[in-house]
Structure formats: structure tokens, C-alpha cells
Amino acid sequence: MTHMHITAWALAIILFFVANSLYKGGKTKPAKITHMITRVLYLAIIGTGFALIGSSFGFYAVKLIVGIIVIGLMEMVLVRTSKGKSTGALWIAFVIAFVVVLYLGLSLPQGFKPFA
Numbered sequence: 001m002t003h004m005h006i007t008a009w010a011l012a013i014i015l016f017f018v019a020n021s022l023y024k025g026g027k028t029k030p031a032k033i034t035h036m037i038t039r040v041l042y043l044a045i046i047g048t049g050f051a052l053i054g055s056s057f058g059f060y061a062v063k064l065i066v067g068i069i070v071i072g073l074m075e076m077v078l079v080r081t082s083k084g085k086s087t088g089a090l091w092i093a094f095v096i097a098f099v100v101v102l103y104l105g106l107s108l109p110q111g112f113k114p115f116a
């Protein structure tokens with residue numbers, strides 16, 4: 001399950017950057033399609049995340065919240081970019097939240113444990 005979780009968020013992050021540059025390049029239609037696929041992947045990230053949580057909810061609450069924040073920021077960056085609005089502060093928040101959730105995910109007991 002950690003492999004499915006990693007696959008889901010890695011794909012989502014890649015498509016997030018693709019959608020972002022398509023919006024930037026004014027290619028609205030392919031950008032919208034990529035953006036929709038990214039949204040489906042959000043559900044896969046959250047679903048596999050919950051499957052990993054199992055029955056120890058309290059222990060995982062922080063990882064869950066920061067993970068949801070990362071997804072929220074991805075969505076806010078893409079929507080604001082599609083409208084031609086500024087995204088500087090959102091990008092900073094996204095990078096910080098992404099690094100935090102990577103660290104949390106990799107420190108927790110299942111899957112890879114490079115920091116343990």
C-alpha cells in the first residue's frame with residue numbers, strides 16, 4: 001500500500017507541474033484535462049493514505065492534515081495560475097508543506113524509513 005500511495009502522489013506532483021506550465025503557456029484545454037487527472041489522483045492519494053492509517057488514527061493525524069494541506073495548495077496554485085493571479089506565497093507554502101509531509105511519511109513506521 002505504501003507503494004500505491006507513493007505512485008499516486010508522485011504522479012500527481014508530476015502532472016501538477018505539467019498542468020501548471022500548460023496554464024502558463026496559455027494552453028487552456030490540455031491544461032484543464034491534466035488538471036482533472038491531477039484531481040482524480042488527489043482522491044487516490046487520500047484513499048491510499050487512509051488505507052495506511054488503518055486503526056491508529058490519532059497517531060497519524062498530523063500526517064493526514066499536512067498531506068491534505070499539500071493537496072489543497074496544489075489545487076490553489078493551479079486554479080490561481082489558470083486565472084492569471086499571483087502564486088508566489090502559495091508556492092512557498094507548498095514547498096514547505098511538501099517537505100514536512102515527506103519527512104513525516106518517511107519517519108512513520110510503515111514502508112521506507114531513511115530517517116529512523
Ligand code: HEM
Pocket residue numbers: 002003005006009045046047048049050052053060063064067068070071098101102104105106107108109110111112113
Ligand atoms: C501530496 C500529499 C502526500 C505526500 C507527498 C505523501 C507522502 C508520503 C510518504 C513519502 C510516505 C512514506 C511512504 C513509505 O515510507 O513507504 C507516506 C506514507 C503515508 N501517508 Fe502520505 N503523503 C501525502 C498525502 C497523504 C494523505 C492525504 C494521507 C491521509 C489520508 C496520508 C497518509 C499516509 C500514511 C498513513 C502513511 C504511512 C505512514 C507509515 O506508517 O509509515 N498521506 N506518505
